[in-house]
Amino acid sequence: MWHQRQIRLRPQPRGFHLVTREVEEAVPELRELQIGLAHVHILHTSASLTLNENASPDVRRDFESWFDHAVPEGAPFWAHTDEGPDDMPAHIKASLLGPSLTLPVRAGRFALGTWQGIYLCEHRDHGGARSLLVTLHGEA
């Protein structure tokens, strides 16, 4: 059983945002799968997805701090600067975290660890609404 559905997330400010429930509710076909995999793919090159701690907002703020520190705007080695100082660091951050998550599915839900949640990682100052292409596959 295959399902594929494009969804649009609410626009978010630059930073790391917990979107587990927003994604889960956007793909109601998930509930039909007993065992399977969900592939969640972001259709952009300056935002990304990761799994991390779903409790403390401080963790998400520290993600922003570390990524801004490690991939600084205004570094002397950037050549691609014509789309703004936040653009090239956004591309690097997007590839460090990756464009997609493959999640195990069990009993109609994402089978994540207790503390795991899906982060939308918005690396641009004004990224707008981001689109995901979700592919579900499994047995009912």
Place this chain on the structure above:
Amino acid sequence: MWHQRQIRLRPQPRGFHLVTREVEEAVPELRELQIGLAHVHILHTSASLTLNENASPDVRRDFESWFDHAVPEGAPFWAHTDEGPDDMPAHIKASLLGPSLTLPVRAGRFALGTWQGIYLCEHRDHGGARSLLVTLHGEA
């Protein structure tokens, strides 16, 4: 053909550990698949999985050195410090390396390159035994 099985790895000290055989032996259903994919997912946010060089232990030690250098404990920008100095860096490292591997399967085995092995990346000082959820899918 779908199989899903939760396994528990032996506890490891902080660092990078080769666990290819331990994972392969924990999912005997792998041997039934002629072509397929194995999704290996860690159910934690402060440990991760990667593929890298399966020969020299120096490579795994250098992984630890680089990650400790790039994501330092005690950096002035950490806000989430109440679970110990190793906690917040562990979350960042976990997302840099990622929570899951999807591995090609051929003739009943992981179809990896000659030098590729699965690393358990233990980012906490005392992480304990880590759980994986392995999802196998393919044709017999």
Place this chain on the structure above:
Amino acid sequence: MWHQRQIRLRPQPRGFHLVTREVEEAVPELRELQIGLAHVHILHTSASLTLNENASPDVRRDFESWFDHAVPEGAPFWAHTDEGPDDMPAHIKASLLGPSLTLPVRAGRFALGTWQGIYLCEHRDHGGARSLLVTLHGEA
């Protein structure tokens, strides 16, 4: 429907290279799939794959600049140096970006965002021709 095919990319100099078309043309079975997933796996530990901006060559040059800056050759903490100064940084870079991409498939093509292209990330000075194992799965 499952297809698995090993392909060999043209050798590339150290750096980041757009190979979307080269991969797509090497797996003609892709055209048979209406909905599915393509798993593209590199069989090496010193080269990697990522998705990023498919237009400006400056973006790919800036990837090389940032990765060389973040994972420097000759750092005092490297122990594994006997395969040359580019070897150990190549292993770290390969794990930061990852050994595989899972791509959504729709209507016989990779269903990527407008600006997304597949990068071969060649982290060695003389990496030679790199091999990929591509696994396609979906419904016709």
